[in-house]
């Protein structure tokens with residue numbers, strides 16, 4: 001990934017439709033996402049979490065800024081880098097902590113320790129591991145919505161690596177042909193696990209893939225949260241008014257490894273530090289908020305203290321919840337129709 005030296009520290013785009021009140025809300029989500037990741041990394045290092053920890057360090061603005069342009073009735077299928085979009089859609093940190101701690105009351109009841117769960121009331125269609133597979137799923141959801149005369153937009157988030165899969169092609173193509181309001185967001189963060197972008201695809205601009213499907217393509221600076229919001233807003237307006245699908249390429253950078261266990265030995269020296277110093281989405285937005293006199297540094301610090309206390313309380317609450325009953329381990333995984341009603345009443349429902 002090219003690292004153009006900025007002449008002056010980057011800020012966020014000035015052209016916006018957002019009010020100051022919305023900016024503050026947006027900032028809280030951004031900061032919450034950053035601090036949630038930091039908290040989960042600490043919990044992992046304390047050996048309190050059993051599963052892998054996947055963070056979005058350095059690319060939080062893409063998930064938060066784009067999800068912020070959606071309406072409550074819209075659907076999202078996030079991926080591991082999009083916890084920020086889950087928060088914007090109303091998923092509480094405590095619910096994700098319950099998953100991470102593998103508690104019996106977690107939506108997945110400890111059969112999964114990531115955020116592979118759904119909350120359809122909130123328009124949150126849970127992610128699955130299989131890259132690209134959520135695109136046909138979201139396409140199907142939109143087709144069903146159309147048949148029911150429901151006005152919904154759906155978003156499938158994925159990395160540039162996932163755009164090399166067959167299901168990406170099938171899903172995007174079908175949505176394009178049917179002019180479904182699907183917004184596919186490719187987060188081009190430089191690496192797919194340890195594979196750099198140049199070894200992932202021969203095209204240099206992933207936005208160009210839109211051309212081949214006959215849909216609208218937009219490219220955005222994924223570390224500029226205001227630009228992410230505005231680009232997404234225009235995509236949502238376009239899709240909602242019957243023009244069909246949109247593909248957005250968000251240019252960003254993954255500052256952590258694939259997950260916490262990945263030491264990033266494949267990353268050239270100095271690259272991560274460069275992005276941290278020159279193109280951090282949180283710093284950029286803070287600079288903007290301060291320049292525009294929307295929030296003072298003191299107010300931002302106060303918000304960080306409030307979020308820290310909130311997250312500590314959320315995590316403590318989740319940790320205190322009971323673990324699952326061993327017998328529940330196989331429930332909702334296999335076909336349990338063989339379970340006799342008496343056994344179910346006696347053991348499972350207690």
Ligand SMILES: Cc1ncc(C[n+]2csc(CCOP(=O)(O)OP(=O)(O)O)c2C)c(N)n1
Pocket residue numbers: 081129130131132158159160161162163165187189191192193254258
């Ligand atoms: C179909 C499929 N193939 C391989 C994997 C294993 N895998 C998990 S994440 C990952 C890399 C994903 O890269 P990218 O899509 O660019 O997203 P990023 O992690 O960079 O956000 C791979 C290969 C998988 N989950 N699904």
